[in-house]
Amino acid sequence: MARTKRAGRRTGNPDTRAEILAAARRLFAEEGYESISMRRIAAEAGVDPSLIHHYFGSKDDLFLAAIELPMDPAPEVAAVLSQGGVEGAGGRLMHAFVTIWDGPHQDKLLAVVRTSLSKPAMSFVLRQLFEHRIVKTVESVLGDQVDHIPARASFIASQVFGLVVARYILKLEPVASLSADQLGVTVGPTIDRYLTMPIEHLLAEQGK
């Protein structure tokens, strides 16, 4: 906890903060983001709900802190998609994604991914982050241009998470050392295809 403390900021009792985080992590992993209220987390941690607001602000902020994500990806995704709409969105998304991952947060992002992929309860939490922060952001920006965004997002995720694995975990060359520009050009079109391919019939076969 001490390492995240900033000069001049009131962080209060580190034990209380840690207890809230542990309770949040447990409840998010067991029951999911949607169904868990701040009040419920406060009860689980044995603290007054106002303390959660004091330490963490919103439920989104608490969620990001609980999974130890160093930044909220949603505003970045919204900004990138807003500049130009669906045309070339894949390349822009890939470029922004790689630029963030290559930056100062890489170690923390990698720690979140490693934990999320190795522990089933945390995989569920990463899925919630994806569905409730990323997919909803994409829908809010591209919803009038692209149909079936949650379904398309699962394909996009299959490429984006795989890029993390190939570039940052397995370090396969040349994917590991190409620039953000080069990955925008090579991997971006994959995302564009997932944003535009016919998908209705697949979902119909699934009865969805």
Added chain:
Amino acid sequence: MARTKRAGRRTGNPDTRAEILAAARRLFAEEGYESISMRRIAAEAGVDPSLIHHYFGSKDDLFLAAIELPMDPAPEVAAVLSQGGVEGAGGRLMHAFVTIWDGPHQDKLLAVVRTSLSKPAMSFVLRQLFEHRIVKTVESVLGDQVDHIPARASFIASQVFGLVVARYILKLEPVASLSADQLGVTVGPTIDRYLTMPIEHLLAEQGK
């Protein structure tokens, strides 16, 4: 060890077998597949080299046992690629890959992937498996039709490992429940593009 013992097969002293596996795992993780000899593993385990041949057969077989992979992926990759060459190879590869993963080995395959992604030393071992079994197999079958196969393979891996993450770990819908046929149609073209996209200029920029 007892669970892998087959009726009528001489498995010898389980401690010796486990010691050989532990030594192999350690050496593969530290120094890589290529540079480690069977003799070296025998010395590390404190056993006679003939015992390794007795328990495991070839170095490839020992490697697969060390990483606890329930099957050798190379013959399957070779068979799929041989049926029809590069044309439509992505769809065939994806279909075969999903069929294997959906089969009885899923739990063991998932265990290998989870371990490989969460522990850096095991990530290195998974990279060796990929480079020395999969990439070399692809080169042996498609080498006269496709250039720069190791480089293209790193892009293909970024999609294939990502599919594992999205379908089997995060369970994102509909990727998690589509059939092998449907994933062949939707994800296969991504692999086809990585097999055929211009790549020379990227490698030239890298000085490779």
